Amino acid sequence: MEIFFIVLAVLAAIIIMTGVRVVPQQSAYVVERLGKFHIALHAGVSYIIPFIDKIAYRHTLKEQTIDIPEQVCITRDNVQVGVDGVIFVQVFDPQMASYGISNYMFSIVQLSQTTMRSEVGKIDLDKTFEERTMINSAIVSAINEASRTWGVKILRYEIKNIVPPKTVLIAMEKQMQAEREKRAIILQSEGEKQSAINVAEGQKQKVVLESEAVRQKQINEASGQAEAIRAVANATADGVKAVAAAAKSEGGMEAVQLRVAEKLVEQFGNLAKQGTTLILPANFGDISSMIATAMSVVKSTK
Numbered sequence: 143m144e145i146f147f148i149v150l151a152v153l154a155a156i157i158i159m160t161g162v163r164v165v166p167q168q169s170a171y172v173v174e175r176l177g178k179f180h181i182a183l184h185a186g187v188s189y190i191i192p193f194i195d196k197i198a199y200r201h202t203l204k205e206q207t208i209d210i211p212e213q214v215c216i217t218r219d220n221v222q223v224g225v226d227g228v229i230f231v232q233v234f235d236p237q238m239a240s241y242g243i244s245n246y247m248f249s250i251v252q253l254s255q256t257t258m259r260s261e262v263g264k265i266d267l268d269k270t271f272e273e274r275t276m277i278n279s280a281i282v283s284a285i286n287e288a289s290r291t292w293g294v295k296i297l298r299y300e301i302k303n304i305v306p307p308k309t310v311l312i313a314m315e316k317q318m319q320a321e322r323e324k325r326a327i328i329l330q331s332e333g334e335k336q337s338a339i340n341v342a343e344g345q346k347q348k349v350v351l352e353s354e355a356v357r358q359k360q361i362n363e364a365s366g367q368a369e370a371i372r373a374v375a376n377a378t379a380d381g382v383k384a385v386a387a388a389a390k391s392e393g394g395m396e397a398v399q400l401r402v403a404e405k406l407v408e409q410f411g412n413l414a415k416q417g418t419t420l421i422l423p424a425n426f427g428d429i430s431s432m433i434a435t436a437m438s439v440v441k442s443t444k
Contacts, residue, residue: 160192170236172199199240215262224305230297238293
């Protein structure tokens with residue numbers, strides 16, 4: 143009898159230990175009871191009834207990476223390109239991931255490929271390299287819209303490679319080379335244009351400065367000549383005033399007569415030096431009469 147109880151206790155312990163389940167961190171187990179969903183077990187120690195409950199599905203709640211194989215897509219301008227990518231997904235509802243779809247990984251891959259072909263077909267080849275972000279966002283939105291009942295969330299999608307045909311690559315390289323040469327020619331012409339403008343502007347400023355210099359020079363020369371004329375006039379006036387004052391003084395007229403006689407003789411001497419022919423007045427022999435004539439002019443001026 144004791145042996146029976148011992149065996150019964152051992153069996154009970156085995157049954158109890160069989161029902162203990164330890165769920166790892168970031169994991170979830172889906173438990174079915176008699177073929178029907180019962181509960182989803184999360185991280186920690188849980189107990190299920192042996193032979194009645196069973197763990198039907200095991201899911202990881204970590205972010206998963208799915209590689210999208212390369213596929214051929216046709217752009218809007220009818221060019222075939224090979225496109226592959228990678229998608230990041232995460233299970234947020236273990237029950238829906240178990241019963242909402244049979245294989246969410248396979249479905250996500252297929253939906254990613256079909257959406258990729260659709261999005262690439264909307265744009266030209268030249269835009270496929272520029273619109274990667276737009277394509278990635280469109281694929282994420284389309285898959286999340288379709289997978290709402292799958293218990294899976296698409297976090298992001300990234301295009302890895304876009305491979306056009308070799309002939310297209312060669313044509314694109316030639317196009318880029320031509321574009322670079324075009325930009326170089328434009329930049330060179332712009333530089334030459336700016337250089338010509340700078341030279342013309344410099345010549346203009348040079349002419350303006352030279353004309354200003356000539357103008358200032360003429361003004362300065364005219365001012366100097368005016369000052370010289372005024373100085374000569376003032377000196378002449380002062381001399382005339384001095385002569386007049388001297389003439390009014392005692393013996394002044396005699397001095398004037400003497401000066402007139404000296405100038406008369408000096409001027410006739412200069413005329414004799416400048417030419418071989420000399421015309422003399424009729425009364426040249428009578429110097430005194432000529433001096434008297436000059437003095438009469440002086441007296442009349444006075």
